Amino acid sequence: KAGVTQTPRYLIKTRGQQVTLSCSPISGHRSVSWYQQTPGQGLQFLFEYFSETQRNKGNFPGRFSGRQFSNSRSEMNVSTLELGDSALYLCASSLRGATYEQYFGPGTRLTVT
Amino acid sequence: DQQVKQNSPSLSVQEGRISILNCDYTNSMFDYFLWYKKYPAEGPTFLISISSIKDKNEDGRFTVFLNKSAKHLSLHIVPSQPGDSAVYFCAASDGTGANSKLTFGKGITLSVRP
Numbered sequence: 545k546a547g548v549t550q551t552p553r554y555l556i557k558t559r560g561q562q563v564t565l566s567c568s569p570i571s572g573h574r575s576v577s578w579y580q581q582t583p584g585q586g587l588q589f590l591f592e593y594f595s596e597t598q599r600n601k602g603n604f605p606g607r608f609s610g611r612q613f614s615n616s617r618s619e620m621n622v623s624t625l626e627l628g629d630s631a632l633y634l635c636a637s638s639l640r641g642a643t644y645e646q647y648f649g650p651g652t653r654l655t656v657t
Numbered sequence: 658d659q660q661v662k663q664n665s666p667s668l669s670v671q672e673g674r675i676s677i678l679n680c681d682y683t684n685s686m687f688d689y690f691l692w693y694k695k696y697p698a699e700g701p702t703f704l705i706s707i708s709s710i711k712d713k714n715e716d717g718r719f720t721v722f723l724n725k726s727a728k729h730l731s732l733h734i735v736p737s738q739p740g741d742s743a744v745y746f747c748a749a750s751d752g753t754g755a756n757s758k759l760t761f762g763k764g765i766t767l768s769v770r771p
Contacts, residue, residue, distance in 0.1 A: 548700070577758075586663075586746065586763035587701070600758050634700055643689060643750035643757045648700030 546571065548637050548649035556655045562623040565652045569616050569637030575599075576618040577642040578610060581632040581651070590633075592642040593618055600642065622654075630656045660684045661749050663762035671770050676734040678765050680747030683728065687749035691759070692721060692732050695744045704745075705732070737769045 549568045557563050569576050578590040589602035593612035610620045616637075622629055632653050636646035662681045670676045678692075688709040693701035707714040707721045707730070714721050720733045734741055747762040 579761075584763060587748075587761040589758050589760070592758065600756050602758070636700070641757075643752065643759055645691065645703045645706065646759070648693075648702065650698065650700050 548635060548647050550633075550635050550649035550652050552652060553650065554653045554655075556657060557625050558657055559625055559627060561625050562621065563625060563654060565620045565622075565633055565635075565654075567618045567620070567635030567637075567649060569618070569635075570647055573637035573639050573647070574616055575638040575641045575646075576612055576616060577636045577638070577646060578618070578620050579634040579636065580604075581634060582630075587634065589642075590620065594641060625656045627656050630654060659763075660687075661747055661760050661762040663745075663747055663765050665765055666763075667766040667768070669768045669770060670737050672739055673736045676732075676737045676741065676767055676769070678732040678734075678745050678747075678767065680730050680732075680762055681728060682730075682749050684749070684751060684760075685728070686751045687760075688752060689750040690721070690723060690730050691748045691750070692719075693746045693748060693761075694741075695746065695764070701746060734767075737767075739769045739771050742767055742769050 575594045577592040579587040591601045592599045612618045632651045634651045636648045638646045691706040692704040695701040723730045744764045746764045748759045
């Protein structure tokens, strides 16, 4: 069974631009969660989608948004990029939901200059 | 307010010895705990979990201990191997409802010396 895939793997953007990241979960998994990882901060929860509905959202500004499609693929969008948005963005899929075992993708490394 | 704390940023042990990674939490609503391992340039991989109704769970070389009264859990790796060198994240779940999520610690970097 194929794992979680994320595209692109690396991205460089300029302040003020917007970016869209994509995640394809493991086949059959309906839950997709997004996390931001920055040095020294661990994994910060962004949001979870389950069957195309956002189930939970972390403490991030409204510039961070996401969606999930009927095939469970998910996208995350960040508008008006700031330097502090530079991070590794991880997507995770789960059969039962974000509070159970999750399977992570390799992440997208976003650099904002 | 950090609800899951991994106070030691790094740990170095000799191959063959025991590695003990600690994690403390403050939220008494946490009822399910997980450990993830992360290698550079890869996403975290699930290692082992424990429910709050248990105090120990074992899987091969990995054992997780939970002390609810102290709000403390630990991951024991015996014997440690060089391939175990990675960042280890402790995570806690606050239920299974619609607003539940995993809260992660900042991670501990384990180095196993050959």
